[in-house]
Amino acid sequence: MDSFVDSFMDSFIKKLTKTYHRSVYPAVTPTRPELSQAGKTVLITGASTGIGYHVAKSFVQAKAEKVIILGRRVDKVKAAAESLSAESQGTKVVAIPCDVGSPTAVAELWGRLAGEGTRIDVLVLNAANTGIVKPLMEQGLAGVWEAYDFNVRAQFDMTERFYKQELGAGIKKYLIHVSTGAVHNFDATAVMPTYSMTKHAGALTLQLVAYDIPPEDMQVIIFHPGAIFTEAAESQGFTKDSLPWEDVSLAGGFAVWAATPEAEFIHGRFVWAGWDVDELKTGELGKRLKEDPNFLKFGVNGI
Ligand SMILES: NC(=O)c1ccc[n+]([C@@H]2O[C@H](COP(=O)([O-])OP(=O)(O)OC[C@H]3O[C@@H](n4cnc5c(N)ncnc54)[C@H](OP(=O)(O)O)[C@@H]3O)[C@@H](O)[C@H]2O)c1
Incomplete structure (x- = not known):
């Protein structure tokens, strides 16, 4: 690693737990029986x-009944659906072309789901607008507002429709938001202020949704997936060699873990997938999570 990459990673990665994971590990392995998604229908954006x-x-590995x-x-x-179906051991994988940023398309989607009697147990809000890489005043209102519209309005639209479905008494919903370290680590991501600002606002919206809704009704978890080499990273000018990328298996396993009762203790909070979930649950961190309602939440520093 050269010194730029070293210092970027040092300033970017926040190691709250002693163990920081860069790929999937036993507690969040999707095939762990305790994380089974049997009988569940999961909807994932993007x-x-x-x-x-x-x-x-x-x-699919956690044996959900249906993944849309x-x-x-x-x-x-x-x-994508064909390749997931080829690996599936009983999970039905359904592809629905849909622009989550279009209010009409989103209304049609939920109308279609209701019409065919499909009820969603787990919603993963993953698709994002990565914004324009320029200072806010250089890009002006249009670019900023487009990202805000997607990263806030569209996320809330999906959330409201998900929450307001009738699942039947006592059936808990799980809402997982794929967020980013850019929502708090503003120095390291200063070149992309629109992304930081709008992803922050989207995550804060879900934090406040969780404030009003108990986890027994809808468990809400917001997480940074790690730095992963994807199309989005490539379009921002990164190459496979620019950073010591993390393994995408971690984000996948973490999302499954977050959709289980084991993760209820972080309802409404923001965490990194790399933080060890057993360390979070126990010891000093576990105590702080029980006692401090503002720990790992968005707010103002220093008060
Ligand atoms: N990659 C990283 O290092 C990293 C780090 C931190 C956080 N994240 C977060 O992780 C999430 C996923 O990022 P990624 O890097 O995997 O992105 P990606 O490679 O660009 O993939 C995004 C996926 O979303 C789909 N998509 C984009 N806009 C959509 C829309 N309006 N409606 C429906 N689908 C849409 C894309 O397919 P179509 O273009 O065909 O729609 C694509 O399949 C984002 O929330 C991002 O903020 C990523």
């Missing part, structure tokens, strides 16, 4: 490629 695809793959993947490019989303 799952044709990248992190969303691997999240879908992990839910969304993406705009019809060929890509269909190809």
